[in-house]
Amino acid sequence: xxxxxxxxxxxDHLGQLYEENLSAALSLQSTLLDRVLPDVVDExxxxxxxxxxxxxxxxxxxSVFRLLKRHRxxxxxxxxxxxxxxxxRAKNLPQGYVARENVPLILCLPPTARDFLxxxxxxxxxxxxxxxxxxxxxxxxxxxxxxxxxxxRLNSINRSESAxxxxxxxxxxxxxxxxxLSDANVDLPTWYIREVVPRFPGMLAAVLVVNYSWAHSGVxxxxxxxxxxxxxxxxxxxxxxxLLQAVPPSSLPEDYGGSLPKLEExxxxxxxxxxxxxxxERPHANGGTVHAVPFQIxxxxxxxxxxTSQYNPFFGYPVRLSPNQTAASVPSLYYGRQRxxxxxxxxxxxxWEKWKKRVAVVFAVLVVLYLIRRGNRRFLKRHLSAxxxxxxxxxxxxxxx
Numbered sequence: 001x002x003x004x005x006x007x008x009x010x011x012d013h014l015g016q017l018y019e020e021n022l023s024a025a026l027s028l029q030s031t032l033l034d035r036v037l038p039d040v041v042d043e044x045x046x047x048x049x050x051x052x053x054x055x056x057x058x059x060x061x062x063s064v065f066r067l068l069k070r071h072r073x074x075x076x077x078x079x080x081x082x083x084x085x086x087x088x089r090a091k092n093l094p095q096g097y098v099a100r101e102n103v104p105l106i107l108c109l110p111p112t113a114r115d116f117l118x119x120x121x122x123x124x125x126x127x128x129x130x131x132x133x134x135x136x137x138x139x140x141x142x143x144x145x146x147x148x149x150x151x152x153r154l155n156s157i158n159r160s161e162s163a164x165x166x167x168x169x170x171x172x173x174x175x176x177x178x179x180x181l182s183d184a185n186v187d188l189p190t191w192y193i194r195e196v197v198p199r200f201p202g203m204l205a206a207v208l209v210v211n212y213s214w215a216h217s218g219v220x221x222x223x224x225x226x227x228x229x230x231x232x233x234x235x236x237x238x239x240x241x242x243l244l245q246a247v248p249p250s251s252l253p254e255d256y257g258g259s260l261p262k263l264e265e266x267x268x269x270x271x272x273x274x275x276x277x278x279x280x281e282r283p284h285a286n287g288g289t290v291h292a293v294p295f296q297i298x299x300x301x302x303x304x305x306x307x308t309s310q311y312n313p314f315f316g317y318p319v320r321l322s323p324n325q326t327a328a329s330v331p332s333l334y335y336g337r338q339r340x341x342x343x344x345x346x347x348x349x350x351x352w353e354k355w356k357k358r359v360a361v362v363f364a365v366l367v368v369l370y371l372i373r374r375g376n377r378r379f380l381k382r383h384l385s386a387x388x389x390x391x392x393x394x395x396x397x398x399x400x401x
Contacts, residue, residue, distance in 0.1 A: 004116065004242070007205070007246060015165055018065060036082065037054060044091075057085075062151060062155055062168055063148060064082075067085070069202055081198070105124065105125070107266075108123075108150070119167060119171050119205055120171070121170070122170050123263065125175045126175065127177065140196060141195075145200070154167050171246070173247075175255075175256075176209060176219070179219055206236060207235045
């Protein structure tokens with residue numbers, strides 16, 4: 001069976017599973033919010049901010065569905081796993097990002113770039129692993145959360161446009177050009193599969209390996225013994241024709257035979273200061289506007305962008321800029337997720353900006369009326385006292401007579 005047909009078959013099967021088990025996922029979500037989360041908060045003595053962040057994850061119905069699917073739709077197993085994930089997230093996911101790679105390992109193509117089934121596209125260049133730092137594990141852990149948040153955000157946009165089927169997965173292009181057997185790091189994929197995948201299950205629909213030749217067979221033989229069968233079934237080695245069938249030319253960089261600019265042009269670092277960044281803003285396939293995110297956040301003390309700034313693609317939420325922004329990059333969510341209280345705070349600010357002049361005028365009028373009323377009271381009180389005193393003094397002599 002050709003690659004396109006297999007991808008279509010897997011996509012249809014996943015869509016059917018989603019329709020059949022959505023009610024079970026929503027029931028599990030309700031149980032987690034009502035029963036499990038309060039116990040975790042009490043056990044770890046979490047504050048309200050940490051509790052809100054865990055709620056943000058639980059409100060992601062697609063993540064709950066993927067977790068339920070990983071456990072073969074057995075609610076008891078998924079419930080236990082979700083409890084462990086809540087504890088793991090509270091202990092391991094920082095409120096602000098702390099360790100990032102100087103070399104972007106995984107690139108997210110512009111939002112209009114989709115495979116033939118409408119899924120966003122990621123690019124992993126194996127050669128970039130040679131330049132990765134000691135913080136690569138922290139980077140990958142936070143990147144997985146970034147990817148989850150991006151899917152959640154895309155689905156939120158789709159729901160507002162009455163789209164029926166959510167986006168559950170990404171397609172990943174793995175470029176093995178420049179990789180050699182000496183670059184094969186078995187520990188890293190082993191760690192990722194053991195530590196990260198169980199917490200972010202089912203986010204990859206397909207792994208399309210490009211620029212593969214006989215020289216890479218040694219690396220692949222090693223990876224086959226590391227990757228689980230569920231992952232191996234998603235790995236494809238497409239020809240140029242098959243790649244263009246799976247991913248339209250309009251969604252592929254020129255490096256792989258498409259019409260998009262080359263990767264180095266899409267993600268070229270900008271010499272300008274972080275305060276002057278132009279995001280790559282493109283129309284979404286179904287309307288609206290979304291932004292490309294190359295996941296190249298580096299500095300631990302990066303400047304912040306106002307939640308209502310014109311440079312903020314997550315309007316209403318606090319974000320931060322990286323000193324090494326790229327041409328297609330945008331700021332990252334400051335807390336790694338879209339928190340409801342941040343949106344409410346922004347709405348309050350916008351409401352004040354709109355009505356502050358009228359409120360100030362009304363307040364000034366009320367103050368003037370109060371002062372007038374208070375002055376009238378003092379005037380009446382003063383004159384009434386004088387009248388009573390005069391009346392009393394006029395009666396006193398008559399009484400003495």
